[in-house]
Amino acid sequence: MTSRSIRLSLAATLLGATALTSAHAADLPSTKAAPLAPIMTSWSPWMIRGRALFVVPQEEANLRLGGAPVVGGKVDISNSVVPELDITYFFTKNFAAELILGVTPHNVKGAGSLAGARIGSAWLLPPTLMLQYHFTDLGPFKPYLGVGVNYTVFFNEKAKGGFTDFDLKDSFGFALQAGFDYMIDEHWGLNFDVKKLFLEPKVKVNNGLVAGKVKIDPWLIGAGVTYRF
Template identity: 35%
Template structure:
């Protein structure tokens, strides 16, 4: 009987260990990050679809870089797997770098890069690196014609909203046992846009662009 009782207690103890581990894993399921983020887009023309103005041969463009604050919210489905979304708005100009060198073609284009990624975390004891991938939707909320386009009679500029793909890597470095960490993150987006310039109701220029920005972030994280 004693052996049976001891065996039963041992068995219950073994069953309790996974239960305790699951209870611990259930803690800290949410992580919030406040980051400083550098958005480094490309913006090059890949195709000219409409041109009634007569752009110089070899005209090429580039979007300027920007640094913005970013809020990231992450949910841990398991100790190693999480889902993350970010919230930010970034603003860019598009200038010609050849053909019309220095001409501002798009002014103060405001972008919300709605992004969701799935991440896998590696536990190295200290730093916790991760890799991830996901989808994005580039939503342009305000776009103005560039100064150089106004003498051409341009009254409206539009950048199309587009879906895209994103790859991600980074690490979280715990600072204490209370959930505070230092975080570094890098994303590469693969997404384009169609740029259209109108003179009144007439489509004057329409071009396809690769944006494909690098988005590099660093800041603090808190998991609770």
């Protein structure tokens, strides 16, 4: 056998051995680490807020004295600053329901042709249920809009200024809302919120001697802290 034939035989042997080794390696299980599954961030539907609330009534009155209209008769309802708590439940990332809880004290006195008359005082419990839309594509800034219904309970009513009886009737009203949360981290944030309630209860003074309706329609301006579970 010539030297050229020997070299060709060795080359063919090496090629065959390489092919067998590759085929055997293909049958072995891979030691390459499988890609990790994506880690899902937990999401809670609950959120609470605590606010300081500035209540500013926008009052008008339609009053009658002994059945006759009180011409120019108006009322003045005091502003109030109170704490407020609300609880929010998210149905989706965007849609939520919010229940707003708080109580506010107010003094009522005459205005217009009734100027100078002290009429009474009362506490208001106005639980309000809002349906909200939250905008979620603005990073930590999370504005929202809401519309809802309010039911105001009047309690601890007291007549003043010589009157012997002062009564406000519990009533339903509508509510509009706009606000935003600015999230500092995953859980904590700052909140600013403005609501408008449309509220017009019936009123009676001295067992109906003076009677009518008072349009309160307060602005509720709040600022506070958000906590997202």
